[in-house]
Amino acid sequence: MSVRKRSWRTQKGELKEAWVVDYADQHGKRHLKTFARKRDADAHHARVAVDVSAGTHTADSRSATVIEAGRLWIESGEAAKLERSTLEQYRRHLDLHIAPRIGKVKLAQLTAPKVRAFEDQLRADRSPAMVRKILVSLSAILGDAQERGLVAQNVARGLRARRPRGKERHADRRQKGRLKVGVDIPTPDEIRAVIAHLEGRWRPMLLTVIFTGLRMSELRGLRWADVDLKRSEIHVRQRADRWRMIGRPKSEAGERTIPLPPMVVNALREWKLVCPKGELDLAFPNGAGRVEDSSNIVQRAWIPTQIAAGVTRHGGAKYPGLHALRHFYASWCINRRVDGGLELPLKLVQSRLGHASIQMTADRYGHLFPSGDDGAELAAAEKSLLG
Secondary structure: OEEEEEEEEOOOOOEEEEEEEEEEOOOOOEEEEEEOOHHHHHHHHHHHHHHHHHOOOOOHHHOOEHHHHHHHHHHHHHHOOOOHHHHHHHHHHHHHHHHHHHOOOEHHHOOHHHHHHHHHHHHOOOOHHHHHHHHHHHHHHHHHHHHOOOOOOOHHHHHHHOOOHHHHHHHHHHHHOOOOEOOOEOOHHHHHHHHHOOOOOHHHHHHHHHHHOOOHHHHHOOEHHHEEOOOOEEEEOOEEOOOOOEEOOOOHHHOEEEEOOHHHHHHHHHHHHHOOOOOOOEOOOOOOOOOOOHHHHHHHHHHHHHHHHOOEEOOEEOOOOOHHHHHHHHHHHHOHHHHOOOOOOHHHHHHHHOOOOHHHHHHHHHHHOOOOOOHHHHHHHHHHHHO
């Protein structure tokens, strides 16, 4: 490994000089890199010597750009038959966030400081949650490139390992704020008004969401074979994505059994007699028996029903998305004691909602649990203490 001066004359007779770093990498392959200044050549020589010794060097000539590595990564995901929605999310991360800023950078020239600078740029106008997702995608791109021999190390993985994720989660929660009843979650009075105005083919569907908390994809993919009207329960075993493709729930916890109250059982029993038939055996299909479009459910069912029931804000429906009913179901499970029922423990609420972890349920809905620390209880405790 050496740094040497190179001189030559152009066709016009002008004398030119440059500095050449001549070295062999850890695989024994020879490389040459030319610099205009000696100090730049010396700095490169020093870096290469350390990387070759550690076995982490990748020559620029063998290195792909970040965008090229990203496209290979997407193609590998397609070959592995990842869910279409997952691949679309990866493409958005690559095309909208990664490529515009560091897409043309050679992998061999991508360092931890450069990734950190990229992270700082993202934080200027993106949420902590989005920044975290983009960095996960970047780390996956570099990991895939490392396995292909395009780069010797994944500098993003080492950087992420040192980041204070807990603080990011707290910042995330501060940005979003807690879900509030009457703002994000329909109140019991609003739900009663909605139920009173449900009619037609949408009545059994929205009743099912209200009293089971199904996700939109799970509702659209629900089969009659998974509806047990005798036992008053449904089994979540599949879902329909935004492209109407049927697949299994995204996590193991998503496969679950949810009990049905009598009102829902009766509505489903009546609906089954007139439900459009199709090869997919769907409980809530469109008129042709195929997967219903999610926008139809929101625009033709959920929003008009709210307006008819007077559940409005600024002249329009108060809750724009159907997910508000999933929030209501969670709050209803947690606070059923108010309605004469039995308050469900956190673990059971997690199971009913199909959350992958109890922490997810606690972070999202934990504040809705009654504290039990009311004034009357404090007064009794004080009397007991002081006699």
